Amino acid sequence: MRILLATLNMALRNAARATLESAGYIVRTIPANDDESEENEPFTAELVIMDDTFPQHADRHDLDLIVTQMMNAKLLYLRSTNLDTANDDPRNGTTDSRDTATDAGMLSQIDDELRKPFSDSELLAHVRMLSRTGVSSGSSILTRGDLTLDVDARRAFYGRLDRPLPLSPREYAALEMLVRVDGDYLSFEELLEGVCGNGFFEQRDVMMTVMRSLERKLHQAGLFMTQRGDRYRIG
Incomplete structure (x- = not known):
């Protein structure tokens, strides 16, 4: 399964990528790591994993890449338990994002959510569920x-x-x-x-x-x- 991991938190990005790759998944990140040689190679994600801070703080180029990938991919949303972050949810109409409509549209496609912090087993369990053919958002x-x-x-x-x-x-x-x-x-x-x-x-x-x-x-x-x-x- 090909996974696109979108987070501006480097520690989270590196840890999640290592966990996913150790389980046999093919992973690319946005933003790409400095040493990522595959950055310019074609990549079509089957699953997008997006951190909740990404839509509000990513640059326009990275947001456009995510929107394009999400056309044919499921979305696993990593949601913070921090109330301040929750209050910035575009669906609540309180975000200070540069493009509220784009952010809200992205979040309307959420297939599953995972609360932070989470264990490796929790992450892999959610990914495994979403990898099943025909899985619904009610799973x-x-x-x-x-x-x-x-x-x-x-x-x-x-x-x-x-x-x-x-x-x-x-x-x-x-x-x-x-x-x-x-x-x-x-x-x-x-x-x-x-x-x-x-x-x-x-x-x-x-x-x-x-x-x-x-x-x-x-x-x-x-x-x-x-x-x-x-x-x-x-x-």
Whole structure:
């Protein structure tokens, strides 16, 4: 997959490029690195990764290059959690950009967003999702550290994104519930109801087996599930 990475933050540009190239992706950057010999060679991106500060501060030449590439590419937007940056979003009508219409048009094409700061695993998970043929903007993934859940495919990955954890449907459902509460505890009853539904009291033994099996598989992968009484959490 050919990726165009647009950011004025050199540290972010170098780190993200190294991560993507180590995963086998072909990467070009805007602005190009000083030592980039391929700068003038033809390049058609399949995915554009754009930092949220880029539209407001890039020069016109680089903006025109991005607009041209985005005609046939998906867009992964790296959004800051900084409120000041969020307030400069062209879609809010508060940006001081030299060309608000161009910036707003670029952001209207966002296929996916990734909040900064992010881990290598999170970046690769989002790129992998967008690389799937026919992926829609409604697709979603969940991440907690190096744990990545592909919600659409109902698959979980830890560390390596080319090898899903061997989870049963019930084990995956329980894991997704735990990831969604972001470090908080869930009781056995909450997990039972979420995985098996209401009125399934006869499923208690089954659910206990599910939790033991899930804990064992996560431990084998290097991830720990904490149990405190009848409550569970990831990490």
